[in-house]
Amino acid sequence: MSPETPLLSRLRTVLPDHADVLHTDPETLAAHSRDAAPFSEAGTPAAVAFPRTAEHVQQIMRTAYELGVPVVPQGARTGLAGAANAVDGCVVLNTARMDRILEIDPANRLVRCEPGVVTKDLNDAVAEHGLSYPPDPASWETCTIGGNIATGAGGICCVKYGVTADYVLGLDVVLPDGRRMRTGRDTVKGVAGYDLTRLLIGSEGTLAVTVGATLGLRPVRPPALSLLAQFPTLVQAGEAVAAITAAGHVPSALELLDGATSQAVADHGHPLLEPGAAATLIVESDSAEPHRDLAAMTLLCKSAGAQHVVTAATAEESRRIIEARRLVTPALGAFAATLGGKPTAFIEDVAVPRSELAKFIGTIEEIARRHRLRIFTLGHAGDGNLHPTVVFDESDADEFRRAQLAYDDIMAAGLALGGTTTGEHGIGTLKREWLARELDPVSLDLQRGIKRLFDPENLLNPGKVVEA
Amino acid sequence: MSPETPLLSRLRTVLPDHADVLHTDPETLAAHSRDAAPFSEAGTPAAVAFPRTAEHVQQIMRTAYELGVPVVPQGARTGLAGAANAVDGCVVLNTARMDRILEIDPANRLVRCEPGVVTKDLNDAVAEHGLSYPPDPASWETCTIGGNIATGAGGICCVKYGVTADYVLGLDVVLPDGRRMRTGRDTVKGVAGYDLTRLLIGSEGTLAVTVGATLGLRPVRPPALSLLAQFPTLVQAGEAVAAITAAGHVPSALELLDGATSQAVADHGHPLLEPGAAATLIVESDSAEPHRDLAAMTLLCKSAGAQHVVTAATAEESRRIIEARRLVTPALGAFAATLGGKPTAFIEDVAVPRSELAKFIGTIEEIARRHRLRIFTLGHAGDGNLHPTVVFDESDADEFRRAQLAYDDIMAAGLALGGTTTGEHGIGTLKREWLARELDPVSLDLQRGIKRLFDPENLLNPGKVVEA
Missing domain, CATH: 3.40.462.10 (FAD-linked oxidases, C-terminal domain)
Structure with missing residues (x-):
């Protein structure tokens, strides 16, 4: 039993099923402190949470926000830039157990799923309907859709079929303060308002946590x-x-x-x-x-x-x-x-x-x-x-x-x-300095503004991509 | 000769070639007060500017910003939602004369151009290199690439080939205060930082004015x-x-x-x-x-x-x-x-x-x-x-x-x-109320925040898409 810090005490109160969701044993903390990036710094989390529902995610994020505790979202930890590395004292929010495929809709060639679905499992499931989800990052047999969205993952066949971003029609996300938001649409085309879906894709868990996605599909590949x-x-x-x-x-x-x-x-x-x-x-x-x-x-x-x-x-x-x-x-x-x-x-x-x-x-x-x-x-x-x-x-x-x-x-x-x-x-932690060398300084300034807009307290995956 | 308001006087000072760029005759003002949307309100501009260079655009926007005068960007005015409609006393910034194709790069299947290039002209030019730019909005023989980017234009062949957004690799834009910014990249893939390119596409000239674009191409269609x-x-x-x-x-x-x-x-x-x-x-x-x-x-x-x-x-x-x-x-x-x-x-x-x-x-x-x-x-x-x-x-x-x-x-x-x-x-002016009905309220709140981040004085195309 870990010490009863205000964070753990509050999380246990708001999560009735905390024994299933919340883990503080040293093995789990160590196993979830970093992704697959070498050379990258990683801290020790105060707890690792495995939410089962979007409501769990909201409860955890609202609680952490109120207490000023950082939250680090995580999928299968196959990332190669350190974006899923823990910071000291954070809550690691691992969405791998939110792994349900909610709906396969062949008529509209789309699928709705939770973030923890493994990319290969998704492809296998839609293949039964004569459909395919092309993006194939090297880790596709173990990585999750949520992680693919967070990193804007590519793969081998994207030379013909495009990258993850090209398949995400809409997202269901939780903001740093626990508010939930839907972006995008169920239709192939749509230009209503600014494209927040694309802004979130590749943001490496620094703006919001994905709790659901609507993905476009293609006919099965010949x-x-x-x-x-x-x-x-x-x-x-x-x-x-x-x-x-x-x-x-x-x-x-x-x-x-x-x-x-x-x-x-x-x-x-x-x-x-x-x-x-x-x-x-x-x-x-x-x-x-x-x-x-x-x-x-x-x-x-x-x-x-x-x-x-x-x-x-x-x-x-x-x-x-x-x-x-x-x-x-x-x-x-x-x-x-x-x-x-x-x-x-x-x-x-x-x-x-x-x-x-x-x-x-x-x-x-x-x-x-x-x-x-x-x-x-x-x-x-x-x-x-x-x-x-x-x-x-x-x-x-x-x-x-x-x-x-x-x-x-x-x-x-x-x-x-x-x-x-x-x-x-x-970018993760690995290329933060390089981002500043690559981007136009005015662009970098606006990127920091976007981080502040979504996460004014700099509590969601701090130190990754850009500083607020 | 129009009255020598502070706006016109300052613009004539900063634009050495103002006789070519700046127009205040009633015919030009009337002809450029609106796009092709019916039912949509439109005001009377104080001036219509036809910049020839990105520097012109910067000078005009910096001047208008300092004087608190709204700027309404405009292309070929074929839009159908009122996004290019003037507001009273504004400067209409019409980029149709910035119409040079700067570089066609067959090896990398991309083209660099100014915003005023007509969509059909672009397609004709790249066709000589065995390439095509697929997006084909109904007005493609007269509309401009800048307008296509502003509206996120679609067309008939996008059922197979995708919409304008799918072809824009990078943008060169001027922000409301006159700062210039490059977004995106020259490579097919790239995930460095938040996707500002996609945020700007479809923003209907409310966040920045496009002065250049790098577009991906495809082999000529069979x-x-x-x-x-x-x-x-x-x-x-x-x-x-x-x-x-x-x-x-x-x-x-x-x-x-x-x-x-x-x-x-x-x-x-x-x-x-x-x-x-x-x-x-x-x-x-x-x-x-x-x-x-x-x-x-x-x-x-x-x-x-x-x-x-x-x-x-x-x-x-x-x-x-x-x-x-x-x-x-x-x-x-x-x-x-x-x-x-x-x-x-x-x-x-x-x-x-x-x-x-x-x-x-x-x-x-x-x-x-x-x-x-x-x-x-x-x-x-x-x-x-x-x-x-x-x-x-x-x-x-x-x-x-x-x-x-x-x-x-x-x-x-x-x-x-x-x-x-x-x-x-x-959305333009025509569907502002409908946007609020369509979007999640949390999303609408963030969209307004993005507008404030890019345009804190609400001077660029005010009253379109979302209010700051």
Whole structure:
């Protein structure tokens, strides 16, 4: 039993089912103190709440607001920017148990659900009605819709199908003072008033807590086919991406692995990857004519100088190609295990204009050499969104310092190429200083004003994104 | 020469080229006092400014701000909600002459332009690079990109390709006090900070004035084919729309004409429309296999009970079908001319969930009977976005009163069916009271807060959308 602070005492009073909702044991507090971001500070919460209903959320937030206690919203903690990290003495408000799908409406191609629904579960449920919810962040088998909305999550297929924000029609949220608000609509189109829905998406839990969402759906995706192409130089891979784009193709995945990543996946035993390539492209098409489109894109890759191309003719062959992308994480894990000490993989998230892709990867390779680090770059080439991943020994103080310097150099290089410091992971605590470098100062000033408008006491997820 | 008020004197001082930029003759003031919305109040401006540069816009806004003079931004004045209507003594800031396309970037599929570029001109220019800018509001041959952004304009093809908001990557704007701000990015993806770009889109010139935009583009659209289907009952037409959706088709246009509109177009001489139908659907497909998809949709229309179907096999046959949609405006004009007095066409803009389409049109027909009015309903069936149009004699006081009552009844019916009072035209002055009925009161409160944050003196387009 934890000490009876005013916060806990009040929360137990307002939550009749507090034994189920409210947890203060050290294990739960520790397990819920941070998300998946490395390098990011995290405090110790006073309590972790697992509300079951919107009313629970309102009670908790109203109570915390009255007592001046910060609240940190949290989903599956798969975030990579520290936005779900606790601050000392806060209430962690974890909405993962609000996981009901409330209504699937095939006639209007929409679904209403609670924030804790896991992205894959949502997709499985709507698939039974011939529908799909396309956004596919890497963690889609465990992450929640609420977290996807908070971060404005992307994924692999967004090169064709768009990101989370493109699917959210309306939100049901609780404001920092406990008031509840609906935004958006049930219709496909609508322009009544300012777009608060979009303002909340990607606000990383700093403006309001999502307790419900209305999401647009699409017809189930047609069967896809894929190709894999390896190139002797990065520039040639960049030219293949440009040629595919220029020819008007809209692939459903257009992923790039740099030389280091290609080698790691080959070393990990993938049979289709040849050693020594400077870059690998994985291209998927789920168009009405995937055979025809893949054949055309195969020619474009060869014209750009591909040394090795595998074009799938069957679903099974496609699966094997896509497996190369899926193997990146275990392959980097295997590499990390050879490092000794405390190996860490620090994944970055910079987006540049598509035309700057090859130049940006070349710069990242220079940065790796300069700081004597292993950096593996992979990413969504079709969107110009790359995830350079520094794999290093965190217990080596000098290597740690060099990893941080490389991180800064990569972001500066991305901005210098007209890019953004975060394509899909968010600002959290990790990139607060970079936000100020990326944004127009007038914009930053207005962003702070918006934070003050929604959260005048700076109690909801303080210290994330912008300061009030 | 107009009287030398402090406003005009200061503006002439700060604008070296004031003879070109600043106009105060009564003809120009009168011509720029309102947009295309009927029933909407409009004042008389003190001056109309046609800035050529962002610096002009800043000078004008800074001067007006210092003197406490309201500014009303304006594009081509094709808006239908009064958002561009002057208020007494204001400066009308018309950005139509800032009409340069600054850069077309095929590699990154984007275009940078000034706000006064006409939507059709933009599309023609990017088409030379094999690209397209899909949003196609009815006025696309004359309306401007700045106005499209201000209203969040839709159109016919957005059932497949999305609305203006889906294409705006970044904005360059001037705030009420004259400060300039960039929002958004040049990359496809990005989640750095709150989404001010989306907040500005559809804000109808009440938060900032657009002086530049970065727009995403798509490959040029493939050739389309279309079909026309007429139904003996509205319910059957609604069922055909539902069946097309349920089968996973994504037509590039899915337009509906009710019985009155079908008859008016038939009376106007269109050869493909038969008399006596309760509804006409016009469906266009620009998929990779339009013949196949149209054949499938033809069967769905027949199964739903279509009495008369024309399925185009050639571009010329398609053109004739699409002509039926284009003829609606002249056909209603011809009908109006038979009314005598001062005939007016008052176009509404309500969106309902797609499944409520047939019920909503039936309700509109009841409303027409109740108020003894001729209401012609057409609209974007695939989006559930309808434009019931009351054609009446404005000089008949009783008919005018009945038209206003019908307008209120239609909006109430739309809201009752879970819809919105504006799918794509905006709030302007026309629907301010309805906005308060549609929005959650907490949301309305925050919307007012956002207006105060951007425009603390309530000088930019005051009285539109929400009051500060």
